[in-house]
Amino acid sequence: MKFDTPATTNPIDRMKVVGQPIDRIDGRLKTTGQAPYAYEQNDAVRDPAYGYVIGAAIAKGRITGMDLRAARAAPGVLAIVTAENAGPLGKGDMNTARLLGGPEVDHYHQAIAVVVAETFEQARDAAQRVRVDYAPAGGAFDLAAARDTAKEVDQSASSVGDFEGAFAAAAVQLDATYTTPDQSHAMMEPHASIAAWQGDRLVVWTSNQMINWSAGDLAKTLKLPKEKVRLISPFIGGGFGGKLFLRSDAVMAALGSRAAKRPVKVALQRPLMMNNTTHRPATIQRIRIGAAPDGRIGAIAHESWSGDLPGGGPETAVDQTRLLYAGANRLTQLRLAVLDLPEGNAMRAPGEAPGLMALEIAMDEMAEKLGMDPVQFRIVNDTQVDPNDPDRPFSQRQLVKCLQLGAERFGWDQRNPRPGQSRQGRWLTGMGMASAFRNNLVMKSAARLRLDSRGEVTVETDMTDIGTGSYTIIAQTAAEMMGVPIDKVTVRLGDSSFPVSAGSGGQWGANSSTAGVYAACMKLREAVARKLGFNSADAVFAEGQVRSGNRGATLAEAAGPDGIVVEDILEYGDLSKRFQQSTFGAHFVEVAVDAATGEARVRRMLAVCAAGRILNPKTARSQVIGAMTMGVGAALMEELALDKRRGFFVNHDLAGYEVPVHADIPHQEVIFLDEADPISSPMKAKGVGELGLCGVGAAIANAIHNATGVRVRDYPITLDKYLDRLPEAV
């Protein structure tokens, strides 16, 4: 099915199942420990051996020798695979660095060997006995030092009008630089895979967001035809972008299994993950805004510097600034430096998350200079068209409504606009806010449906559920479309033998994957009507029945003993070119800062989101509160601490890399505006899982400024950055 004209009325609009706050259909399995994750496939794989990955101990250079003798002789060892004996390997399209390094080392903790043994304890022990000699080489590790070597990147570059002239002439100006640190996804389930060879075919149970990309890249890495590789990923213990791509756990398991002639399971050891896998790259961002005294922006520029390995890409931190606010004269530019750090790549809301951390502080600073309320300053600069191309409207844009409703519900009028003036006992209190913005991407997605002789529906698609609720919203979609109760729908996900879906990334998963299921359901409805001799256009599917005029039949009867199987894909035309599709929101935060110690606590949080139709308000709300929680981490604690001499992230475990815990998170409120966007897809939905993170960090930063009067422009906002500037504590 091709989606190239805006959606009209369709069966989803009934909203009997879709749009309802239904409990997750996989909830019983997950809460009782019965959902099998990648490393736990004991029913499918008998008697696996265990792989333990060795990571390079230098950031750049060469392995001059590996002494495997002691390890080979250790009890239980079955095989040791290194670059020397692995055979020729390719590199996946989505990978920047090779997943098995050696003799050249491209980054710290790059996998250089896997030791396979009968037991985990034996594999771990033998791995410690491997001796590696290196010839380290110098590298570039520090973004600030490499800033001047960074090259301009065309992607995201834009220039409208005469920015420099308009900025110079503006009555009120801001020119400020902000930094965001390297961050780690730190999902709770480590990257894990079990590989089993069946002749020349390879089956890998793994934990991966994008089955089709990763099956292709695994085949490419192992130089196999893609059809020889099957990936299975039914449950995924979090990804946040860190599991978008093939990673070394899958490659090491496959190579280890080939060498040991046994199924092999590999989970990346937690202390290896942060340097072995990808991370969100640090940025330096310069923002300039020029406005008239009435607050109207006349000039806005956003430039960002980031680094990555040779052949890698930039953190696209300027993207939202092309679209979020009006202004006749504009400039955006990315610059990319070569750094020999672990590979930088997508983490939840890549681009917008760090970009808004900077832009939305800048907006707060500008409002302060103008003597304007920060909410009002944003409202004044709303635009309903793409500022780079005024002929291109937003499909929907309710940013102003989000801001107004949020301000009202949060009690924004209680905020003292003069910073550092509100005190409750030992606490300095303050409120901050930020706009939220994230583009809505649509991706083609396919599904297969089976209607069986009991009138039950089975959906198969290689879509993944990374905690997002895919199982549930896909079941809701099929139930709504076919007119059956949700417990008559079975959803099977995450298997490369199923039709290729959009996968989970870029907050496109919910809308795109359900749209694919919608397309397959339309085809199934036609097949059912045809089989019954009904006119599909006026057939009504409800309560397990199909009715047309005064004729009717049950779905079970229509299916017959053999059932009906259909498959379809939803593909998109140029609606996303003709319309700018984005999601919007507003974040409001109240903080308290200890006047003596500087300890910052988040007291209240509210997000208002305009993100198209909400397919399941319960699971969507969870996406948003989870993202808000990650935003608290980004604002206050998350930072991969870099050893600039040796080129690695030092705090590479969950004790050193701090993420929010229960005690850090207050009650969180989420409001979804009632919206349906017919430009987006037949589901009229958009994404929300990344929107919830966009802007949170800045809202907290702005609240800390409001509480203390201190402006910190370098994340995370730890107390050492403002303690000596706190107001006099009397």
Add this chain to the structure above:
Amino acid sequence: MSKVSFSVNGEVRDLELDTRTTLLDALREHLHLTGTKKGCDHGQCGACTVIVDGRRINACLSLAVMHEGDAITTVEGLGSPENLHPMQAAFIKHDGFQCGYCTPGQICSSVAVLEEIKAGIPSHVTADLTAASQVTPEEIRERMSGNICRCGAYSNILDAITEVAERQA
């Protein structure tokens, strides 16, 4: 190798294990009770929380052979999909999870936390050490802070625990 015998979810299990085997790996790899999760293997995340003789511990920080004669409860022992423990049901109702990987640990921890409060065991945020501990949001958040949820379901988990506590009261 060493022999060890303990009960898991009411069933006596006799194992012969490499002495380096953690209680977590004994459960997951030897008994195939994979409900208990391995998030870090270093006592940093709480995903491996199980209840041993009534107290919650990180199973990854404990060797299996140290548990001779102990009574161990894992998430599988609290309830099943057909017969949920009230805490499991409350997590589902309040959507106290997303990816589900921290969830068994959160649930074992929550069940034990309510017992700890009932037993009058104080926490870092207990103001009056001589008075009976209260089930307050602050107490629950403090006591649950060894269980990381990167999906960020904290606000919902608190609602789930509070509901169960209120029903028990």
